[in-house]
Amino acid sequence: xxxxxxxxxxxxxxxxxxxxxxxxxxxxxxxxxxxxxxxxxxxxxxxxxxxxxxxxxxxxxxxxxxxxxxxxxxxxxxxxxxxxxxxxxxxxxxxxxxxxxxxxxxxxxxxxxxxxxxxxxxxxxxxxxxxxxxxxxxxxxxxxxxxxxxxxxxxxxxxxxxxxxxxxxxxxxxxxxxxxxxxxxxxx
Amino acid sequence: xxxxxxxxxxxxxxxxxxxxxxxxxxxxxxxxxxxxxxxxxxxxxxxxxxxxxxxxxxxxxxxxxxxxxxxxxxxxxxxxxxxxxxxxxxxxxxxxxxxxxxxxxxxxxxxxxxxxxxxxxxxxxxxxxxxxxxxxxxxxxxxxxxxxxxxxxxxxxxxxxxxxxxxxxxxxxxxxxxxxxxxxxxxx
DNA sequence: AACTTTGTTTAATACATATTAAACGTATTA
DNA sequence: TAATACGTTTAATATGTATTAAACAAAGTT
Numbered sequence: 001x002x003x004x005x006x007x008x009x010x011x012x013x014x015x016x017x018x019x020x021x022x023x024x025x026x027x028x029x030x031x032x033x034x035x036x037x038x039x040x041x042x043x044x045x046x047x048x049x050x051x052x053x054x055x056x057x058x059x060x061x062x063x064x065x066x067x068x069x070x071x072x073x074x075x076x077x078x079x080x081x082x083x084x085x086x087x088x089x090x091x092x093x094x095x096x097x098x099x100x101x102x103x104x105x106x107x108x109x110x111x112x113x114x115x116x117x118x119x120x121x122x123x124x125x126x127x128x129x130x131x132x133x134x135x136x137x138x139x140x141x142x143x144x145x146x147x148x149x150x151x152x153x154x155x156x157x158x159x160x161x162x163x164x165x166x167x168x169x170x171x172x173x174x175x176x177x178x179x180x181x182x183x184x185x186x187x188x
Numbered sequence: 189x190x191x192x193x194x195x196x197x198x199x200x201x202x203x204x205x206x207x208x209x210x211x212x213x214x215x216x217x218x219x220x221x222x223x224x225x226x227x228x229x230x231x232x233x234x235x236x237x238x239x240x241x242x243x244x245x246x247x248x249x250x251x252x253x254x255x256x257x258x259x260x261x262x263x264x265x266x267x268x269x270x271x272x273x274x275x276x277x278x279x280x281x282x283x284x285x286x287x288x289x290x291x292x293x294x295x296x297x298x299x300x301x302x303x304x305x306x307x308x309x310x311x312x313x314x315x316x317x318x319x320x321x322x323x324x325x326x327x328x329x330x331x332x333x334x335x336x337x338x339x340x341x342x343x344x345x346x347x348x349x350x351x352x353x354x355x356x357x358x359x360x361x362x363x364x365x366x367x368x369x370x371x372x373x374x375x376x
Numbered sequence: 377a378a379c380t381t382t383g384t385t386t387a388a389t390a391c392a393t394a395t396t397a398a399a400c401g402t403a404t405t406a
Numbered sequence: 407t408a409a410t411a412c413g414t415t416t417a418a419t420a421t422g423t424a425t426t427a428a429a430c431a432a433a434g435t436t
Contacts, residue, residue, distance in 0.1 A: 003314060003317070003319070003320045003321055003324040004321075004323075004324055006310065006314055006324075007311075007314065007324050007327055007328055007331070010307045010310045010311060010314075010331070011307075011331070013303050013306065013307055014303055014304065014307055014335070016303075017299055017300055017303040018300065018303075021296040021299060021300055023214070024214075024292060024293060024296055026211070026212075028393090028394070030394080030395090039334065040331065040334075042327075042330060046412095047412085047413070048412090056395075056396085057395065057396050057397075058396095058412090058413075058414095059395075059396060059397080059398095059413090059414075059415085060394080060395055060396070062413060062414060062415095063394090063395085063414090066414095083403090083404075083411075083412075084411090084412070084413090085412085085413075091334065091337070093337070093338055093341035094341060094344070097341075097345070104212060105212060108209040108212055111205055111209060112205055112206065112209055115201050115202055115204075115205040115206075116202065118201065119198045119199075119201055119202055122194065122198050123195075123198060126191060126194055126195065126198075129191070131191070132191045133191055133192075135192075136191040136192055136194075136195050139195055139230075140195055142230060143195070143198070143199070143228065146227065146228075146279065147202070148366060149279070149281070150281055151366070152363065152364065152365070152366050153281035153282060153285075155364060156282070156361060156363055156364070157285070159361050160357075160361050163360070163361060169348075169360075172351070172357075172360035173344060173347050173348050173351060175340065175344055176340065176343060176344070177340070178336060178339070178340050216423090216424070218424080218425090234382095235382080235383070236382090244425075244426090245425065245426050245427075246382090246383075246384095246426095247383090247384075247385085247425075247426060247427080247428095248424080248425055248426070250383060250384060250385095251384090251424090251425085254384095271381075271382075271433090271434070272381090272382065272383090273382080273383075377436105378435105378436085379434100379435080379436075380433100380434075380435070380436090381432100381433085381434070381435085382431105382432085382433080382434095383430105383431085383432085383433100384429105384430080384431075384432095385428105385429085385430070385431090386427100386428085386429075386430085387426100387427095387428090387429095388425105388426085388427085388428100389424100389425080389426075389427095390423100390424080390425070390426090391422105391423085391424070391425085392421105392422085392423075392424085393420100393421085393422075393423090394419100394420080394421070394422085395418105395419080395420070395421085396417100396418085396419075396420085397416100397417095397418085397419095398415105398416085398417090398418100399414105399415085399416075399417095400413105400414080400415070400416090401412105401413090401414080401415090402411105402412085402413085402414100403410105403411085403412080403413100404409100404410080404411075404412095405408100405409080405410075405411090406407100406408085406409080406410090
């Protein structure tokens with residue numbers, strides 16, 4: 001096996017693993033493979049190049065790229081004299097992780113909070129209303145307790161997402177730089 | 189609209205919102221509805237009761253419950269004299285969140301770390317081998333840099349998941365208790 | 377042991393989503 | 407303005423996953 005084959009095989013392993021695990025970000029393996037293609041590419045790619053490389057249609061590439069753009073996993077690039085749209089990976093895994101939370105999870109937290117608060121208000125009215133039957137009253141009280149527990153959790157979740165957006169989370173879980181050069185090390 | 193209808197409608201809103209947002213946990217809306225059914229139920233339910241309530245087959249309920257069990261979102265319950273299996277929700281949203289990370293995300297982090305480290309080793313050999321062609325050598329060096337960046341990130345991700353498993357994350361993002369009773373409050 | 381009850385697996389079906397070819401709109405070039 | 411290049415949308419198809427009925431296995435009851 002020559003050296004080029006070794007390199008290809010090494011990349012193939014990463015692509016295989018990565019494109020499957022990307023289901024955690026809610027994307028399909030084929031979108032994951034596109035991400036990996038861009039990841040290993042040393043230059044921005046066009047839709048035609050992607051289509052060629054992955055053997056898929058241009059329409060698929062267009063949709064896949066849009067998905068990755070929405071997740072902030074790829075970015076548009078620009079090159080003088082090139083009319084076609086070019087794309088490169090956003091090669092910061094931390095940012096990718098944080099962006100995912102500040103879009104998808106934030107949306108869920110917001111939606112849930114709204115529904116929960118509206119419902120809590122309604123239940124409150126039901127509970128204070130003297131016409132409410134005993135059976136419904138008891139159920140409403142139980143539901144209230146559960147929903148307030150959830151509301152508290154969504155508040156916590158929002159603060160967790162805040163800490164990712166502001167990167168304050170890195171104060172708590174610091175990045176351990178590997179090839180730390182001398183000038184980066186704290187002084188004696 | 190009588191009080192029972194108001195209660196039902198209130199629950200319906202939560203169920204609607206929640207069962208859709210649960211796609212973040214990688215489960216389908218129908219599994220989400222099952223989770224909500226158990227959430228609002230004031231007693232453990234059997235497969236037959238779930239099937240009845242949601243109008244689905246017993247086989248579906250069996251599969252759905254297993255999925256929720258794997259995610260630690262429901263637990264088996266037991267009642268004297270009841271032969272059928274009983275299930276209740278694990279009603280701790282924080283725990284549910286943490287469990288999700290310590291299973292799904294941990295698995296991804298572990299898998300990716302292994303693939304990445306194995307590949308880094310291979311690339312290292314390729315780089316130190318004097319027979320490697322210049323073209324491959326250059327590519328290998330670029331790949332190395334990217335992969336080491338990722339390895340660092342997986343290390344960070346693992347430590348984040350650690351902090352959820354140990355709940356140390358709550359030292360950084362504390363829970364804001366709402367109906368805090370006097371005895372819970374810190375002394376003067 | 378024979379008969380029930382309960383939960384799971386299997387194989388078939390229904391449903392949803394990913395993918396594509398073709399039509400379309402828009403910008404660029406000549 | 408006509409002609410070309412490019413990306414997106416649309417409508418149809420392919421593929422995969424969710425769901426179910428029926429067969430099966432395991433445990434409980436008589």
